Amino acid sequence: MTKNLDLTDIQGNIVKAYGAYNFHKARYLFMRIDNGDKGRKFVGTITTKVTTAVHWTKDDASTGVAKPLVTTNIAFTYSGLKALELPRASLKGFPEDFVMGMRERKDILGDDGPSDPKHWDKIWQETVHIWISINGQTIDAVNERYEWILKQIEASDGGVKLLTGHRGENGEDDLPYQDASVLYDASGNPTAKEHFGYTDGIGDPVFEGQTNIPDRVLGRGKLTREGGWEPLATGEFILGHVDEAMEYPRTAPAPDLLSNNGTYMVYRKLHENVGSFNRFLDEQSKIFPGSKEMLAAKFSGRWRDNGAPIVNAPDDESKKVWDEKFAEADFAAKKRMLTDFTYNQDIGGAKCPLSAHIRRINPRGSLEYGVKDAFDTPGALVNRRRILRRGLPYGKVTDPIRDDGNHGIIFMALNVDINRQFEFVQQQWINYANDFKEGNDKEVLLGNHDAKNPGKVVLQVEKGSGKPPHFVCNIPRLVETRGGDYFFIPSITALKMIAGGIIDPT
């Protein structure tokens, strides 16, 4: 069933992962509104430059607009919407998770120990109202748009304040923005890697209304009983559209014009303990029956160099074969090799461990555990737990044996129901393992491993192979939360109405 989305009404970052469109640089700004009237005027001005989801002619043969050098998008916390003086009757329709904000939800998310909000960047100790993103093809384009935004903040005459307090490369703790960028290889070419060396950003859900669905849906939509793939319901990712339960999302506040074509964004600054990761991988690979890269692939579910899914390349030998096939494949076939797979031939996890990152955050059809027709469709327990991932790495690793410094990933998850989608995956599938029949074993890379009571993961082996399973123990905390919050990304219509002070829920 095709569905036409009003692309000119939806903010571009919802539908597009800008990094894949050559926008290699990003800057994130956060503001506080000190005067409702002036704040609304500011929002109105910014909206004139907000990037929509409209097709760009360079990437799509049909009509559209030229791809810009820079994009801009805007979102608000609940406090921000209150400061903009949205009517009470609209405010009370927002869901509890968004209203509380990410800091107050730390027990659900497992943001404890080094990830506790008291250790977050200084800016997150204040109340944040507005998020603005600038994504540029060059750093100059980013700077130009940044200067323009600064001018608008100044023109607000005290109505809007740019918040400082971001940690920087050189020990600063009061920077006025958070920069992010793709990582470059030794020759200066942009890569899709993050600081642990993994190739990132491969899978992303495909939903009705996106373009080129047949090319993209394999492995990224939802599984049918016949083993094919279909796009997910739009309403899992965009408010005002029917979702997988065949309802309109209940997280939409009144009136429709406020919520339609909007969504919620989870923004998290995730610091990566690169030193600990390298040490841990080195130590563990000494006792692992396989190469270091194979072990790294067992942690993530994908090989670091090219993202090959380990379920289809479970050891060093088969990886060589996969690589050869990949080298000969055309662009479309390459994408399919990377995304079109299930765990149906690997229910026990001997190829891709049940604690591997990508298996935990998207188990595909494997929660049926091979029981025929256990659910309506193989992905019935998974389809409503998907998130759109946006974001880029930040910072540079100057010394790979150290953990300190300012480097990691600016991670954004876009979804219609923060609690049902993002928070569920974080709490139940990353930091806990009951659904994977693995007790308390946390996911290796993102789990909030406890230094006082370190956990393990089990790397299963083929039944009847005569080999023992391999245990990965004493896992250090590899990723720490350094800040973030929950935001509402309104449609263009909603932005204009918010700016005009004419949101009316009666």
Add this chain to the structure above:
Amino acid sequence: MATKSGNATALTVLSPIKNGTMGEISYADITRERCLRLPIHENSPLAKVPNTYLARLFILDDVFYESLPGSDSVFNFSDIFSFFSDQARRDALPKIDHLKSKYLVFSSNFHGDLNEYLAGMWENWTYNDQGIQHDVRYIWEHCVAFDEVTDCNSFISYIKRCQLDASLFFNGSTDDSLQEQLKALYLKQEFTKFVTTHQGKSAIEIQQAFKRFIERVQPENLSGPSWIPGQSNP
């Protein structure tokens, strides 16, 4: 009597609480407050009653009234009676029931004989509340006719008088004794640690270490190293 599942029993006890108040607070609220102040985990009196798998205390205020069912069919079934008279229709509407008093509810899944279990409650239920040690009588103090309970035997017959059948008992574990189950959980946890610590070692090293492991954990000794009832830390 109590429903059993092998050696496991589902005990459900409803003791009526005296209607009336002590000054400005009702006996039911006094009882509820005492329940809310019970210490938890290892310090809970429930953990001290031998062979308790899982026990729970709460105050039952009243039965739940489902409320007049909404309906979007042409009319409610009871409206048919309006063909006869409006009084007939009103008589056919759902009735509201109330309990004659509030109840202290105690439910427990445990292993073994009921009399032994109840004697275990009488003898071992002890805890500190606001500086004073209390036994099981402190929770039941304001229940109807509980002042007739003076010793273990009268306690056992009182509880049995308050007992209901459990009609659908799903026992969430085996029906082994609590000691067996706690020992089994302890051994499973310690063995997991043993396996992960000795991964990759030689056969001789593992055998020597395993001997020491067995000496330490004493699998046959149920009162030896084990989880304690109500344990809250790994």
